[in-house]
Amino acid sequence: MEAELQPQEERSPAPVVGLSLCDSAPLLWRLQDLKAVRSEGLVGALLGSLPRTPRQNVRLGRPLLLLPEEERLLGERGGAAALPAQNQEAAAGELQQRYTEEQQRSFEEQSVLALEDRESALVRAMTSSSGSDPASDEALQHRLLDLEQNFSFPRSALAVQLSTARAGLSHCPEARAFLEADWPIRAQRCPRREARFQVFRDLRGRGFFLTSAGKFGGDFLVYPGDPLRFHAHFIAICLALDESVCLLDVLCAARLGSNVKKTVLLCSPAPDGPVRYTSLQWSGMV
């Protein structure tokens, strides 16, 4: 299977990414998948605590949640596939044994590394204090020997990894049936979702980056480039062409847009093709 995957990656600029469902939300876990969707201009939203400093909300970490539109876009291009739900009951016994072995091997290797670490520290300390005279050299050798004989690496000092993505020796081995061919159709087709998707696809096709704009009262925030470097220019509000709009809503949106220095776009996909964009601006005439 892996062999099949590799050539596919070479062929298409967009590799197939593995989605996993959590409470029916499409989540991306593996770094390569995150990178892949980003390179397609899909931003998503990070949900998890950042491993480096978990207790803050400014920068979050994996997993990455895809918007329904992002998910559908990937699906349409055949660029996404569902990861199997966990827990194909494996030969658990064998895995557990392997896990124990791995741990033991890791412990041994880390012991060696720790000893090396201490030795080099000792050498650094001894040599920097006194030049290189034979007496101190001998003392150093003696000390090193002493260290080697008495060094013990406590089990509690063993560094272990808490894996983010499911991989390697977890209780649910990954190796089999990594990717399945098709992605279940999950998107509920309702006019509103449809309009949103049309707009999303159109704007993305024009090179814009999009994120959700709930806090600005719109459907999408539209960025001219990667949101890491650019401010959003527009607030996109998606409407079907024949949908009537309450004037108050329009005024609210316009007023809000001008307050956050963004242009409000009313976006309506025409039945057969292009999306119509209308900008709203509060003129401030007195």
Place this chain on the structure above:
Amino acid sequence: MAAEGVEKTSEDASSSGKVCTRFDLEKETELRFEVEAGEAADQVEMELLTGMAEVFGSELNRNKKYTFGPGSKIAVFTWQGCSVNLYGKPEVAYVSKDTPMLLYLNTHAALEQMRKQAERENERGPRVMVVGPTDVGKSTVCRMLLSYAVRVGRRPTLVELDVGQSGVSVPGTVSALCIERPADVEEGFSVQAPLVYHFGSTTPGTNIKLYNKLTSCLAEVFSQRCEVNRKASVGGCIINTCGWVKGSGYQALVHCASTFQVDVVLVLDHERLYNELKRDLPHFVRVVLLPKSGGVVERSKECRRETRDEKIREYFYGFRGLSFFPFSFEVRFSDVRIYKIGAPSIPDSCLPLGMSQDDTQLKLVPVTPGRDLTYHMLSVSSVDDGDEDARKSIVESPVCGFIVVTNVDTQAQVMKVLSPAPRPLPRHTLLIMDIRFMDMK
């Protein structure tokens, strides 16, 4: 009304080297004597030698010397005849046959008849209001009737509505006191746990609305007590009133009769008042006209003020300044809230819609402490002002005692007070009185 008793003056100063005068009294006569007022005046002692006698309803012990201070006006009455010694120099001393004691005793008998009936029928005993102009001996009649009632085993209640000359507490208050034993010949009724309400002035006219309100409060509390205490209910009450008998004062009397649901009104020496009350009170109220005693003397304004001062002094120092020891300490303005009851009246046209002047008379008005507070009496309210409701109830709540401001330091924001008990004050809500007291002795 000449002195008819046998009078013998002898120099055989028994104990104190004072002049001793002996009086022999026939039955149903009384010896009246007055002790000179003023600070320099001497006390007069009195001793019952033979027979039986009473002072305002309280029996005298034989061979016991009773001491009466300056300004005392005493009548020693005997039903059977007796002889009495006076030591010292009374201002006046004479024996009179002409006393209404028999009428008062008959009044008592009628009231006792009612109590007996109340006891039989499981009803409440007589509620009696004593009215009359000033200086007709209302307080004395009350004292006598109460003492007689106690002597036949009753437990009547004294309701004191005379804000000028309270027999129970300091002036400027109305109060109720349960009477358990006859008045002490020298000290009067023992006052232990009276129910006292703050009025703040010595005349009901300064705030008639408040006066009537407090009357109603007392009536309500008394009625409640009657419900739980059978003896108190049968004992009934004797209500002493102010000497103000016209205009609003008269209306206050009618209000009092109504709110206490009195059964008997005793009018002392005032026919017009008697006729008016007969006209204005419903027929089931017995209005009785009684004479005043010839021994009653009119008191001057000066004399009244002195009595008031004495009463306040008595509150802090005890009878003759001997039994209590007051405390003096500083109270920070920030620790207390001082109020006056009743806002100054304003023209009706300036009042907000739907509000009448009456409402302002019961309002609590905060008083900013200042130098003019000095010497004022303050009542310590038994409730503290919390919310609006609590503030409303302060007016209608009893007080737990009084303090006098002896000094005000506006810089340090403290006042020095004379207090019956050591600090701290039990409550922080204080009500200011118009009455001032200078602790001169």
Place this chain on the structure above:
Amino acid sequence: MADQNKPESADNFFNEILSPCELFAARSRSHKIPARGQKDFYPDDSEEQKQRLQQRLDEHWSLISEERVERLGNLVKAVWSPSERIVELQTPAGKFWQTMGFSAEGKQFLLPEEALYLMECGNLQVFHQDLPLSIQDGYEAFLSSDSVSLQQYQVFGHLKRLGYVVHRFDPSSEPSPYARQLNLPRSRDRGGRQLKRKRSPSPAPTSSKTAAASQAEEMEEEDKLPESHLVASAAPQTSSSGAAGEVQARTWWPAEVPERQAGQRSAPGSQRWDFSSICFPDLGSAGRLAPLDASLLPGGVTPGVCDVAPWMRRINLRKVKMSPKEEERERRQRRRDVNKDKEVQRCRNWAEYHKLLERRQAKRQGRPAHLWSGEVQPLHDPTRPISTAELLEKISVIKSTDLLEGAARLKGSEEWRICFNVYQPDSVADFKKSNPGKPYARMCVCSFDGPVPDLRVIKQLSFQSGDVPVVYAAVDHGDISFYTFKDFQLPRDIYP
């Protein structure tokens, strides 16, 4: 460093597994987050911009790629139990135990959301079938729409990361509407899972007994009190007669306010006193008095017969001095004898007389009695002065309601429920799980895609929450916004 034992093809696949060497090196890595620089407004396709973007992306990916590496000694070990959807601790809990978890049957447990959060923080390693769970495993195994949904966990994690203490909301721990109506004191040991065990089966019998006993004693004490206490209170009293010569302070009078109940007086049913047989020596109505019955008199008093007549001449007939104003008023008020009135004559006692006066008062003041006798009465009695504000309140027919009005009757909805109790971060220091106190807020989690809670829901949840505000956490994919619906009282400018 790739694992030598594995086939080449697996290399890619397992590339997120760190080698022992990498693990060891991770011990000394930085905990700083690179600062994000100023953003640009327009892409200009310049090399400089591209470079900056690349740099930012590199930074971003290195941050995102970082794996959690912890010393084994710092990790609390736990086991996932899928059937009970709960995580059981295997090694002693850490500091987090103060605000999270519960114990039962001598074991320590974490709720799935708590376990997942601690996994993300690098404090907890959860095993299943003796193999560690990845964060991804945790998300997929712990979260589901029928226990804790992903959105709820997002809100939970968001608040936890900010330092709040977040507990699941248990509706049964809130007082029922009935209990609230009675204003019963909140019993603390209701609903708390861990507390049920602690509750002792038998209430202490001694305390109630002594309470009763002391009450009885108190009552006895009261009986002994002299009757002079108009106010029933057991305050110590001073005897004025005191010990001889001992000078003492007067205490404050018992400051107990008598309770006032209105209208409990039992009015006597009939006229009781027959004053024809009860003889007062009334100077107003002449007559000789009958000899006194000795049983009415104090002992030792033996009076003669009393004749009123001689006193009648001596009564004060003096005309009262009155000012012109007083005279004027007197003239105006020249009333008839109240007793000439037939109705007054029929009154046998004060109670009946008061009733009559009340009736007349009502008539006199233009208050037709019939308007007030029925069930439907006028809005306001004009004889009763009230403030402008009160009057306006009275005559406003359409009343404004508050959020809780009628909420007691509403049934809970399936769709909307309060998820979490939230306690402020500064309470953590002395936070007790057994007695957490009043929450700072309660959290209801909802989705941006879903409907807005309607008034019914808002009422019902507010009522359920009592005096703790309900906050609605609206989850828009990665963003969480918090909203509250509060009662707003329109200000009224009335100066009474």
